[in-house]
Amino acid sequence: xxxxxxxxxxxxxxxxxxxxxxxxxxxxxxxxxSALRPIDAFDVRPFACQTGAAVTGFKAGDWVSNRKNxxxxxxAVRYGLAAMKRAWADGALDxxxxxxxxxxxxxxxxxxxxxxxxxxxxxxxxxxxxRFDLSTFAAAGVPRINPxxxxxxxxxxxxxxxxxxxxxxxVNQNYCxxxxxxxxxxxxxxxxxxxxxxxxxxxxxxxSALDPAHHTGFSRLEMLTxxxxxxxxxxxxxxxxxxxxxxxxxxxxxxRRAHAQARGARILGRVSxxxxxSAASLLPKGDPEAIAQAGRQALGHAxxxxxxxxxxxxxxxxTPAFDAQExxxxxxxxxQHRPAVTTNKGQIGHAVAASGPLSAACALExxxxxxxxxxxSLRALAPECADLNLVAAPREGPARRSLIQAAxxxxxxxxxxxxxxx
Amino acid sequence: xxxxxxxxxxMGCVTPLGHTVSATWDALIEGRNAIGPIQRFDASGFVTxxxxxxxxxxxxxxxxxxARWSDAKGQFAVAAxxxxxxxxxxxxxxxxxxxxxxxxxxxxxxxELGDMALRLKAALALPxxxxxxxxxxxxxxxxxxxxxxxxxxxxFNARGPNLTTSTACTSSSQSIADAVRVLRRGDADVMLAGGxxxxxxxxxxxxxxxxxxLSTRNEDPAHACRPFDRTRxxxxxxxxAGFxxxxTEAHAQARGARIHAELMxYGWSAxxxxxxDSPSDGRGARASMTAALKDAGLAPDDVxxxxxxxxxxxxxxxxxxxxxxxxxGAHAQRVPVSSTKSMMGHLVAACGAVExxxxxxxxxxxxxxxxxxxxxxxxxxxxxxxxxxxRSAAVDVALTNAFxxxxxxxxxxxxxxx
Numbered sequence: 001x002x003x004x005x006x007x008x009x010x011x012x013x014x015x016x017x018x019x020x021x022x023x024x025x026x027x028x029x030x031x032x033x034s035a036l037r038p039i040d041a042f043d044v045r046p047f048a049c050q051t052g053a054a055v056t057g058f059k060a061g062d063w064v065s066n067r068k069n070x071x072x073x074x075x076a077v078r079y080g081l082a083a084m085k086r087a088w089a090d091g092a093l094d095x096x097x098x099x100x101x102x103x104x105x106x107x108x109x110x111x112x113x114x115x116x117x118x119x120x121x122x123x124x125x126x127x128x129x130x131r132f133d134l135s136t137f138a139a140a141g142v143p144r145i146n147p148x149x150x151x152x153x154x155x156x157x158x159x160x161x162x163x164x165x166x167x168x169x170x171v172n173q174n175y176c177x178x179x180x181x182x183x184x185x186x187x188x189x190x191x192x193x194x195x196x197x198x199x200x201x202x203x204x205x206x207x208s209a210l211d212p213a214h215h216t217g218f219s220r221l222e223m224l225t226x227x228x229x230x231x232x233x234x235x236x237x238x239x240x241x242x243x244x245x246x247x248x249x250x251x252x253x254x255x256r257r258a259h260a261q262a263r264g265a266r267i268l269g270r271v272s273x274x275x276x277x278s279a280a281s282l283l284p285k286g287d288p289e290a291i292a293q294a295g296r297q298a299l300g301h302a303x304x305x306x307x308x309x310x311x312x313x314x315x316x317x318x319t320p321a322f323d324a325q326e327x328x329x330x331x332x333x334x335x336q337h338r339p340a341v342t343t344n345k346g347q348i349g350h351a352v353a354a355s356g357p358l359s360a361a362c363a364l365e366x367x368x369x370x371x372x373x374x375x376x377s378l379r380a381l382a383p384e385c386a387d388l389n390l391v392a393a394p395r396e397g398p399a400r401r402s403l404i405q406a407a408x409x410x411x412x413x414x415x416x417x418x419x420x421x422x
Numbered sequence: 423x424x425x426x427x428x429x430x431x432x433m434g435c436v437t438p439l440g441h442t443v444s445a446t447w448d449a450l451i452e453g454r455n456a457i458g459p460i461q462r463f464d465a466s467g468f469v470t471x472x473x474x475x476x477x478x479x480x481x482x483x484x485x486x487x488x489a490r491w492s493d494a495k496g497q498f499a500v501a502a503x504x505x506x507x508x509x510x511x512x513x514x515x516x517x518x519x520x521x522x523x524x525x526x527x528x529x530x531x532x533x534e535l536g537d538m539a540l541r542l543k544a545a546l547a548l549p550x551x552x553x554x555x556x557x558x559x560x561x562x563x564x565x566x567x568x569x570x571x572x573x574x575x576x577x578f579n580a581r582g583p584n585l586t587t588s589t590a591c592t593s594s595s596q597s598i599a600d601a602v603r604v605l606r607r608g609d610a611d612v613m614l615a616g617g618x619x620x621x622x623x624x625x626x627x628x629x630x631x632x633x634x635x636l637s638t639r640n641e642d643p644a645h646a647c648r649p650f651d652r653t654r655x656x657x658x659x660x661x662x663a664g665f666x667x668x669x670t671e672a673h674a675q676a677r678g679a680r681i682h683a684e685l686m687x688y689g690w691s692a693x694x695x696x697x698x699d700s701p702s703d704g705r706g707a708r709a710s711m712t713a714a715l716k717d718a719g720l721a722p723d724d725v726x727x728x729x730x731x732x733x734x735x736x737x738x739x740x741x742x743x744x745x746x747x748x749x750x751g752a753h754a755q756r757v758p759v760s761s762t763k764s765m766m767g768h769l770v771a772a773c774g775a776v777e778x779x780x781x782x783x784x785x786x787x788x789x790x791x792x793x794x795x796x797x798x799x800x801x802x803x804x805x806x807x808x809x810x811x812x813r814s815a816a817v818d819v820a821l822t823n824a825f826x827x828x829x830x831x832x833x834x835x836x837x838x839x840x
Contacts, residue, residue: 003607046550072697100694101709109588111530111566123539132539134624138467142628150629151697151827155529155567155588160697160828169709171690172830173596176530176567176588184585191603197690197713216554217562276609278575278584280519282487284563290581293520297609409563410572412584 002303003194004272009418010265011091011253013083013204014361017053017246017348020086025348025358026365030394032376034230034347036244041210049224051232052210053246053349055079065165072152073161075247076110079354080158080206081165083249087202088166091253092265095167104171104198105163106189108181108205108353112155113213118145158206158249170198176353178408179315180276181205182250183356183416187274187298189254199259204251207353214245214352221284221409223319231377233346235316236323236385243317246349250357269364269420272401273302279411286325286407292332294415295403299333302417304401307337309417311372311399313359314388315407316343317350322407324384330405331387338389340397346377356406360416363402367420372397428602429674429839430682432512432667433779434505436498438474438660438766442505446776447783449765450791451812455644456766457658462622463536470636472643473622474660474767488577491564493531498663498772499570499618500577506614507578510667511679516578517612517669523582525601526571527593527617527771531564535624570618582610588771591731593617594664595774595824595832599688601668611673616665616775621768626659633698637734648795649732649761650739650803657733660767664775683782686720686819686835689713693829700741706831707731707745707823714821714833715749722750725757725835726817727790729777730807731825732761733768740802742823758815760793760808774824774832781820781836788816 012022017035019025035053044050060078063085064070073081084105122144126137154160156174163172171192175181182205189203209218218224225232225242234240260267275297279287299306315326330341344362351358366373374394381390400420407413435442438456439449449456456474465471481497482504492500507513516522545553563569568586575584583604587597594617601615630636637656639646647658674681691709695701715722731742739761747754762780769776784790789812796809819837 046554101691104690105692111562113530120542123535123542126539127543132536132543134464134536135467137535137539138628142468142632145628145632147632147634150626150633153530153629154590154697154827156590156826156828156830157697159589159692159830163692163694163829164696167694169692169694169706171713172589172692173587173600173690174589174828174830175586176528177571177584177586178566178568180584181568181586188585188600188603191607195603214562216557219554220557220559221562222559276523276583276585277520278524278572278581280575280579280581282491282563282572282576293581301607408568410566410568410584411575412568412572 002301004190004301006257007190007193008255008257008260008270009252009268010255010260011087012361013086013090013251015055015079015083016248016358017055022361022365026362029344029347029373030371036230036232042212047215047219048226049219051225051228051244053244054210055248069161072148073157075208076206077157079249081162083204083251084162084202087251087253100167100169102170102199103168104192104201105159105168106173106185106201106203107159108175108185109155109158110207110353112153168202177412178410179352179355179406180408180412180414181353183404183406183414184276186357186360187416190271190274193254193256199256201254202251203254204357205354206249207351208247209245209350209352210247233318234377235318235343235346235375236381236388236390237378238380238382240318240320240323240382242319243345243350246351248351248358249354250361267421269418272419273298273417275415277413281411284409286322288325288328288332290413291326291329294413295333298415298417306334308401309339309403311363311366311402312339312341313363313402313404314341314343315405316345318345323382327385327388340372340391341388342373342375342391346375356404359404360418363404363418364420367399367402370396370398372399425606427671428605428668428685429671430666430685430782431669431674431679432506432510434502435664435776435779436502437662437776438476441479443779450762450780451789453792453794453811454765457643457647459643460622463624465627468627469631470627470638471640474658475622476661491560493564495618495620496570496573499574502663502665503574503614506665506667519579519581521582521611522580523584523604523610523613524571524574524580525585525597525613525615527587527597528567528570529588529619529771530567532623532625574614580614589830590826590828591770591773592824592826592830592832593771595834598775598778598834599832602685602688605668605670612669614665615668617772618663619769619771620661621659621770622661645795647734647764647767649734649764649793650807651796652798652800654734654736657735658767660769662769663772664779681839683785684837684839686837687714687718689717689833691831695829697828699737700825702741704741704745704748707742707825708748710831710833711749714835718835720819722753724819725821727784727820728757728759729781729822730759730761731823732763743803743805746805754805758790758808759805760791762791764794777822778834778836781822784820785817785838788814790815
């Protein structure tokens, strides 16, 4: 019997550019909506990429118990707290009935760039003519910086604030692994349940690529689309030219099956397998063998064959290089079986560490509805991706067993398999 | 289902006390201090002007892109990992790539402040598009927390699971525990696990100084880090890396590897409190130690040495002491506890790994490293902190703690292999 038999999903919380529940997100995706818009989160004029997908209709204050902490929270952390608490409510969990040391939290977090807000003006105080002088900066610049400056840049703030708000005192982790981190958090959390280390784990990812630091980085790596309009991002299409920055969060309540049953919880499905690998390369390019290896490991733990998979949520970042590698990797993994493949990055952008968990939330909802979500921006598959069974328009179809892929720019690959409850 | 035993077959470290395990260990048992005035930059204007710096470090021989892309913490990581792999007899022929994974505790890199200020000033004088073209494409990758794990995977051809934990001071304790988890479930045969960090940087001295977390004993840096002493006034920034080669017992035996020790268990908990403080009852510390003992299948009395987190802040040392009482009961009064941070400062994302290595050496050599600078007993810290200098003691099992900003706690238990 698979170690994962006892790991069930009892709640999902989503914060995305196309909706604040998994159901709303899936409906918008299947209606063909796109959240891609001109970026207004920062001055985007110097950049070739002008298009992004922002979370809208969101008030951070609604989700933070101590409002004083808001100023320490980045966009990503705020989305994370909202998604955690939505998942908690969706799972109908009640702190009064839980042992806090048996409640865990696993987070996939983004690259925390900190708040340059008051650092940059302070740096200007450090110049003596053309020379930057540290003691001048220390005397004249540092007093202008908020004493809590360092705390806003902590990479584990979603975990720190989230665990305090939900009184989750058990096992916990914070992975900073680019886009691979969110699924790693889910997979490692599932293992924590399987190993008996917790009754309940809140697991997922939160991130935002909508800031100048990420935009500069991804621009210089030539990974961003230069097109505009709602169909700018075209995963696996012959006109693919990169992704648009996105943001958001998705968290799940993973629970020991017996614990869920004892409290009469609704069981949405289960995490059935997880795999991780590395391309062992410094360059942010894909690696078909690494992609296939992570998928095989996940299938192995699930006790499934490739033919058991009905829907693949691909990473699909719409860069020509990675799309081709991912298509090749899925070919190695699935062989003759060609499951339906989809991706949401054309419609909600790339939420980096949150992208895997957002796809997992979509996969769970697709399986529940019996729908195969489409990729509306698809015109013609790129020749290197021609073997993919990519869903163009959404259609009815079984999607109870799914595989979700995520790939980080450091060569990390992660894969997760899900099974929707009958 | 029986679970495989996990063993330590290689160790490597770069610390302010020495650039190898043996140099670091010799310094630790001599009670040597590595803390002094900062030489790397002019710190005279900051509230704290001293730290535990790594000096005279020879970067490891790397070629091509790996050489060009390695910053200091990447170099620390590669050097420590090389030593660990050589120690494990894996330097020439590494493990099968797809069965060889990497788990690293690391945080995002910080730019050097003067360089950043000059570059910003120059960029502001240019048209924005031109300034953008001046940004090195590799910077975004190299500065990210995951980069040391990427670098190690590329340099040592490790294509297995690749994980980066960023939980501040607890990072490498948790990354090592993750490696244990990966090995136990059979997703790899060998894991390179540890952490790397570089804290003696302007932005860190400034940021931790602004928080009031650092010792400000500027007139006497050599005695600034005094864990558990009543007059302790904050922690001291350090830097470095520690890596261990972990593998399943069966894999180590099959290749005839020398086994240093058994990694018996780990425990994790969260304070669920505030991001910079721990509750004074030490409940989070107690929970991670208790979980680690349970995972190892041991009783408190089995532990012969605790390498404390012992940061030398008022709050950590008192709450850790309370946590040890909570987890160990009557045995807390008997078990020797020391903080090696008293000598090498706080290696933050790397401390868990380096302090685990100290525990393995203590078991192997029968010598416990001291807590230096301990002079004034504190009623809130009432354990045996090994203040008199290194102590001979036959120890079969040791436990090491790491607690961090954000509230994550990690404990590791290591034992004599038999």
